[in-house]
Amino acid sequence: MDATLKFCGASGTVTGSCYLVQTAGHRFLVDCGLFQGTKTIKALNYGDFPFDPASIDFALLTHAHIDHAGLLPKLYKHGFRGKTYMTAATQDLLSAMLPDSGHIQEMDVMNLNRRNARRGKPQIEPIYTQKDAEACQQHFEPVDYEQWLDIGGIRVKYWNAGHILGSASIEIEVPSDKPDEQSLRLLWSGDLGPNHKLFHPDPGAASDYDYVISESTYGGRTRPVVTSDEKRQILLEEIQTALKGEGLLLIPAFAVERTQELLADILILQKRGELRNVPIFLDSPLAIKATEVFKKHAASLEDIADHLDDINTEHIRFTESVEESKAINRIKSGAIIMAGSGMCDAGRIRHHIKNHMWNSNTTLLLVGYQAEGSLGRLLLNGARKVRIQGEEIQIRGKVKQIETYSGHADENELIDWIRDRKPIRHGLYLCHGEQEASEALKAALVADGMHEALISIPTIDDEVRLSRAGRPDFFANVKHRLKKADMVGWDAHNEFAELQIDLKEAFEQLADEKSRRALARKIKRVLEEK
Template identity: 80%
Template sequence: MDVSLKFCGAAGTVTGSCYMVKTAGHRFLVDCGMFQGTKTIRSLNYNSFPFDPAEIDFVLLTHAHIDHSGLLPKLFKEGFKGPVYMTEPTKDLLAAMLPDSAHIQEMDVMHLNRRNARRGKPEIEPIYTQQDAEACQLDFVSVDYEEWLDLDGIRVKFWNAGHILGSASIQIEVPTADPNEDSLRLLWSGDLGPNHKLFHPDPDASTDYDYVISESTYGGRTRPVVTSEEKRDILLKEIKAALKNDGMLLIPAFAVERTQELLADILILQQTGQLRNVPIFLDSPLAIKATEVFKKHAGELEDVAGHLDHINTGHIRFTQTVEESKSINRIKSGAIIMAGSGMCDAGRIRHHIKNRMWNTNTTLLLVGYQAEGSLGRLLLEGARKVRIQGEEITIRGKVRQIETYSGHADENELVDWITSRKPIRHGLYLCHGEEEAAKALKAALIAEGMPEKLISIPSIDDEVRLSRKGKPDYFENIPHRLKPQDLGGWDAHNEFAELQIDLKEAFDKLADEKARRALARRIKRALEKA
């Protein structure tokens, strides 16, 4: 029996996790995530799926992060009518996260349509609405870790991936036509957490697979092993440096788990006298709701009670409404503001960047992965001017990054997890990573003795035939929505935004009107020849 696997997202790039499996009698997805990063990559969210949603029987969801779950409402909106299986904590988190995602899209589209109206451009619609996000959840089904689920002969088991609350690696067994032949055994890593992560056991799964599909986010990058005290000390040094001379500290917040860890550690530092009591603003309605989900599932997590007790103290100012968020602008110095989103591409953090990063006394502290082309990545790489919602912003503040709070396994931990799944008989696919990261992880695995012929790095929309006999083979002449070179680095929109900034600077530097007119004429002539 032929089984095929199509890499519909998170292949050659980090976001948009989505994989379609076709068997003789079924079509199903593992994840259905939103694309983040450059405008070119994000445009895939608005385009058609590379399959007919009405033909999908069910979806298996690894975890709640939007780059894995964020297109589920669109999937239902465009014809999917099946169940979506996930752990109970993932289901609870999505009750807050999907409506929040829809709200952000609706607000962004509203602002864009205002600009489009002034430019004479047609209006666009959001990918989905809050109503769509609420409606799709009626078909969400919760499952337990390490319990077999039988879906019309296809067996599924969820393993704790140690990444965020409810995250899972997913084992799938597809029966063959021959009753004497073993089932085809597949394993999706999902996103893997680092070893010894707060709240979670180390990621786990069983062994002996035909094919493994693994993330590669931090291929080529390792982090020192630090204790909880050492991690807090690293954070303390960054906070003290940022708040020196009454500075302001902005922290883009990954609403689920990263926020809760950071808040707990900041409050511990204050309560132990290592950090003076400064105002802390949690300007993220989603993070506030996610904290309530953590409280509900505290019994399922490791060493969590004391940390949640700290978060429950009155030292944090929670801002739910837009008016409350705007009121933070009155705070001019000596405070910490945590706001979504973690890559600075959406949510309230963009407004705080616009309002504050022109000031040399402001620090932006990045505490998680920044996808290529995202605003966070541009700032991390030293951009001194950026465009946010069509407005040019000068960056004079400091941009810092710490990786000790990362929710992803580093290269050594990825190698350990993958090699612990052996034997991997026919194929290992390295996904959910930028090209260089996937190549680095491949090299590290080969150095550990894994045969090179087993390891593939697929690109988006590649499709492969899976078999228990012989080597898998890629389908030829498959249409690809984007070329591999479009998945990495800046896209044309980034280049054009930078060109606009450079042109304005060039005009401003010229001595007089005559020189400016001459430059304008040269540019026009160049455009005529283009």
């Protein structure tokens, strides 16, 4: 039996994971995630799905991260009524994460509409609301690892992916309509965790597939192999450097897993006396709720019980309300503030950046992947001025990054995982990566002995026919919502924001009123010529 696969997201880019599979009798999704990064990419969240949500029979979810699950409420809002299958831990995490996402979108749209009203621009609606996010969960169905599940003849098995709590790679068997023909065997990697990650076993799955769809986030990049103690020493050095001379440390942390892992290591360092007991503010209601989910599922994780008990220490101050969060602004030095989101694109970390990064005594420590066009990526690339919620912010603080806490496998670990899935008979698709990363991973796999013709790097909305009879064919004349060029580097919005900052700076540096008026006239003439 043939099937078709449409790459609806996380193809040529890292976020928006979503794949549509169609067989003779079924239409189903693997993941339905939110797009993050540039405004051009994020605009896809507001547009129509490249399929009719009401026509989807069911959905399979790899894990709870918003770039994999964040559009499920929109899917239900627009007519999907099937079940979404996921691990029990993923379901528990989403009970907090999706309503939080809906609330953030409502607040962001409210603030944007306030500015639009003053500018005479039309009002917009949020992608979905907190109420939508709560309603869609009525259709969630928990599954166990390594147990076959039959969904109307489609067989599904979840494997631990070692990425975050509840994360999975998903094996799918599509039965043939011919009695003497074997099922079509597919495998989605989901996001793969690094080997020897705190809390999780190494990622795994079976072997011998017709097609494998693999993430490629860290293609072209390798990390040194470090022990848990070596990792803590790297963190200790960054913290001590940041706090030296009464400095202030901001850590944008992903609420699920990264926050809990960082807190556990900071508290271990304090308990050993290697790090002084500075105040730690966890300014993330979602991270606080996620920690409770970790406690519920502690038995399924490795080496976690003691760490979770430590997180209740008096040295950590949980700030849930907006008022408590604003009160942190009075802290100018000698503290660690952890807040979401991990890419600095949403949540409370943006307010802390606005309030503190103008000060050279502040350090922003990035501990996770920063998508192209995200605020975190701009800061990492050395931007000295940025715009946050329409306000220009001078960046005088230091921006640092450590990758030892990454939740993703590096290139060597990706190659090892793919090698263990062989034979891969008809096709390997490298997704969930920027183009450069996917190309690097492809080259490394070819060097490792994999036939180049087996490896493809799709882009958003590409569609391919999957068959056991031979090499898959990409469909011609497919309508793409974005061009490849739109997904690489900065978009026009980033360029324009930088131009505004540069123009204002150049204008202010001119010596007199005459020079400023002359510059303004030149710009007007250029615009009139358009």
